Amino acid sequence: xxxxxxxDSKDFKESPFQLIGNEWMLITAEKDGVVNTMTASWGxxxxxxNMDVVFTVIRKSRxxxxxxxxxxxxxxxxxxHKDYQKELSYLGTVSGRTEDKIKKANLNVNYQEGVPFIDxxxxxxxxxKLFVQKMDTDSFVLPDFGDKFYGNKDYHDLYIGGxxxxxxx
Numbered sequence: 345x346x347x348x349x350x351x352d353s354k355d356f357k358e359s360p361f362q363l364i365g366n367e368w369m370l371i372t373a374e375k376d377g378v379v380n381t382m383t384a385s386w387g388x389x390x391x392x393x394n395m396d397v398v399f400t401v402i403r404k405s406r407x408x409x410x411x412x413x414x415x416x417x418x419x420x421x422x423x424x425h426k427d428y429q430k431e432l433s434y435l436g437t438v439s440g441r442t443e444d445k446i447k448k449a450n451l452n453v454n455y456q457e458g459v460p461f462i463d464x465x466x467x468x469x470x471x472x473k474l475f476v477q478k479m480d481t482d483s484f485v486l487p488d489f490g491d492k493f494y495g496n497k498d499y500h501d502l503y504i505g506g507x508x509x510x511x512x513x
Contacts, residue, residue, distance in 0.1 A: 345454050346463050348511035353396040356510055358467065360389040363422050368432050370421040371400060372453070372460050375414035379453050379460045381421070381446055382408040383436030386500075389469075389507075396507040398471050401479070401500035407440045409501065417457070417472050418505060421465035428464065456509055467512050471505030478502075 363369065364387050372381040387400035398420055402409040412418050423432065431449040438445050446453060446462070454463040461468045479499040484490040 345452070346513065348454075348456070348468065348513060351510045351512050353507060353510055358422075360387075363467070364388065367422055367425040368436075369400075370423065370432070370435060370462050370465070371402065371408055371412070371418060372421060372462060373408060373411035373415045373418040374460045375411040378411065379446065380408045380411050380440035381435055381462060382406055382440075383432045387420075392504060393474070393506075395474075397474070398469055398505045398507060400503050400505070402503065403498055403500050405498060412473065412503065413476070415473065417459040417470065417508070418503075419456075419459050419461035419471065420469040421462035422467040423462065423465050456511060461511070465511075467510070469505075469507050470509040470511070472508050473503065474506050475504035476501055 365385055368383050368385045369387065370381045371384050372379065384400060387398060389398055391397065400420070402412065425432065431451060434449055435445055452463040453460045456468065456470050459470050461470065478501050481490050
């Protein structure tokens with residue numbers, strides 16, 4: 345297992361646009377001893393309710409959603425995209441319902457505060473689940489926006505997690 349240092353959020357200088365939109369992240373959770381992860385490139389970092397938080401969205405069809413819904417916490421792991429592009433793509437397209445895709449991607453699970461994360465990450469956000477909101481047709485202010493991204497009505501649920509730890513190598 346790799347060694348990580350804990351850092352204060354005020355020292356976290358990474359661009360969320362780069363980290364999430366370009367590098368991608370792995371959302372990882374555990375329920376009843378089962379750990380799964382999925383690749384995501386939509387989300388954000390910010391401040392809400394006087395806390396540092398993450399925003400992420402997960403479709404109802406994703407196995408990771410079942411685990412996050414059954415857990416109190418989850419993690420966001422950021423791997424070097426250049427070195428792990430193949431694994432990140434794989435983890436975003438294969439379901440963990442049918443195989444241990446973390447093992448098949450030759451990645452390892454580590455824990456912080458009892459929350460699983462991907463050990464090969466350079467940066468990890470450990471998050472306490474605070475808020476879940478279902479998205480639907482009525483959620484969109486621009487009428488055609490929902491159709492553009494959800495033609496099949498396979499809406500995401502929005503999750504807000506309070507950042508409890510930031511780990512870095």
